[in-house]
Amino acid sequence: MKTLLMSLLMLMAVMVVPAQADEPIEVELPSLAGEVVRLSDYRGEWVVLNYWATWCAPCRKEIPDLSQLHDAHDDITVLGLAFEDTEPEDFVEFLEKYPASYPILLVDTFNPPESLGAPRALPTTYLVNGAGRIVNTWLGPVTSTMIVDWIADHGS
Numbered sequence: 001m002k003t004l005l006m007s008l009l010m011l012m013a014v015m016v017v018p019a020q021a022d023e024p025i026e027v028e029l030p031s032l033a034g035e036v037v038r039l040s041d042y043r044g045e046w047v048v049l050n051y052w053a054t055w056c057a058p059c060r061k062e063i064p065d066l067s068q069l070h071d072a073h074d075d076i077t078v079l080g081l082a083f084e085d086t087e088p089e090d091f092v093e094f095l096e097k098y099p100a101s102y103p104i105l106l107v108d109t110f111n112p113p114e115s116l117g118a119p120r121a122l123p124t125t126y127l128v129n130g131a132g133r134i135v136n137t138w139l140g141p142v143t144s145t146m147i148v149d150w151i152a153d154h155g156s
Contacts, residue, residue, distance in 0.1 A: 022133065023133065024040075024043075024131055024132030024133055025039065025115035025116070025128070025132060025133070025134060026038065026039055026040055026115060026132070027039040027049065027105075027113045027115055027116060028113070029081070029105035029106060029107060029113065030105065030106050031103050031104065031105050031106070032082070032088055032091055032092065032095075032103075032104040032105070032106060033103070037079065037103060037105055039079075039128065039132060040132060042077050042128075043130060043131070043132055044130045045074075045075045045076065045077055045130055046073075046075055046076045046077070046127065046128070046129060046130065046151060046155070047076075047077050047078075047079060047127075047128040048066065048069065048070075048076065048077070048078040048079070048125060048126070048127060048128075048147060049079050049081055049116070049125065049126040049127075049128060050062065050066060050078060050079070050080050050081060050123060050124075050125045050126075050142075051081045051083045051107070051116075051119040051122055051123055051124040051125070052080055052081065052082065052083065052122060052123050053082070053083055053084040053122050054082075054084060054086070054090070054091070054094045055084070056122045056123060058122075058123055058140065058141040059122055059123045060098050061141065062123055062141055062142065062143075063080075063098050063099070063100050065143055065144045066078045066080070066100070066102065066144065067099070067100050067101040067102060068144055069144035069147060069148070070101055070102040071101050072144075073148075076147070076148075076151075077102070078102035079102060079103055079105055080100055080102055080103065080104040080105065081105050081107050081116075082104055082105065082106050082107060083107045083109060083112070083118070083119060083122065084109065085109045085110075088106065091104060091106070120139060121139045121140060123140065123141060123142065124137065124138070124139055124140075125137070125138045125142045125147075127147060127150065127151075129155070135154065136150055136154075
């Protein structure tokens with residue numbers, strides 16, 4: 001019984017949710033650097049929106065791989081969506097220990113972007129195509145290989 005339960009939990013951890021947006025979405029959030037970042041500024045390229053929190057161990061494990069993805073592909077941008085009610089200084093301190101090469105955007109946990117809503121689990125990752133539509137969602141940890149393979153298999 002324990003084996004079955006663990007197998008189901010592992011399967012759910014990497015569950016892929018079908019596409020969610022027929023229309024382009026907009027997300028506008030402040031970055032840790034103090035500027036406003038708009039998803040529409042990235043039209044024409046793939047965008048990975050990754051909800052995470054400092055207390056989330058799988059989220060911390062994703063950071064180096066997502067940084068590599070962001071750095072290695074000119075047509076893929078990763079945006080980290082910090083979903084935690086904490087001070088920006090705490091994120092700066094955290095990112096000194098777990099550096100991310102991609103922009104970190106601050107999400108108000110009480111008022112998340114309407115187009116995304118609050119994540120059902122952390123990490124949660126949305127893949128947005130060049131037209132601004134969500135084409136895939138992963139609940140649980142994701143790897144750069146999963147994202148690149150999905151784009152290769154389904155992207156245009």
